[in-house]
Amino acid sequence: MSSSPYCTTSNFNYQVEMLNYDPGQGLDKNAKLSMDAAKTGAMALWSLAKSTKNRDVIRKAGAIPFLAKLMKTGQVDVVIPTVGILQECASDVRKYTNNVTRCICSRTSS
Numbered sequence: 633m634s635s636s637p638y639c640t641t642s643n644f645n646y647q648v649e650m651l652n653y654d655p656g657q658g659l660d661k662n663a664k665l666s667m668d669a670a671k672t673g674a675m676a677l678w679s680l681a682k683s684t685k686n687r688d689v690i691r692k693a694g695a696i697p698f699l700a701k702l703m704k705t706g707q708v709d710v711v712i713p714t715v716g717i718l719q720e721c722a723s724d725v726r727k728y729t730n731n732v733t734r735c736i737c738s739r740t741s742s
Contacts, residue, residue, distance in 0.1 A: 667705070667707060667710065670702055670705075670710055671707070671709055671710045671713070674699075674702060674710060674713035674714050674716075674717060675713045677690055677695060677713075677717050678713040678716040678717045678720070681716070681717050681720035681721060682720060684724065687720055687721050687723075687724060690717070690721065691721060695717070696718075696721070696735045697735060699714050699717055699718055700735050700738075702714045703715070
C-alpha cells in the first residue's frame with residue numbers, strides 16, 4: 633500500500649509557515665494579516681491533524697514550536713484551533729505527549 637503524495641513534509645511546510653505569527657508586531661494592518669494567516673493555517677492543520685499520518689508529518693514539519701507561540705496570543709479564534717491541533721497530536725500518547733508537553737512548557741515559560 634503506497635502512501636498518499638499529499639502526506640509529505642514539504643506539502644505541510646506552507647501551512648506550518650502560516651503559523652509563524654510575531655506577537656510583537658503591534659496592532660497595525662500587517663499584524664492583522666499575520667494573525668489572520670496564523671488562524672487560517674491553524675484551522676487547516678487542525679483539520680489535517682485528524683489523520684495519524686498527517687499528525688506525524690505536521691510534527692516533522694516543525695509545527696509544535698509555532699503552536700506553542702500561538703498559545704500566548706490570547707486570541708480565542710487562534711487559540712482554539714491551536715489547542716485542537718495539540719490535542720490531536722497528543723492523542724497518540726506514546727509518540728507525542730512528551731515532545732508536545734516539553735515544547736509547550738519551554739515556549740510558554742518565557
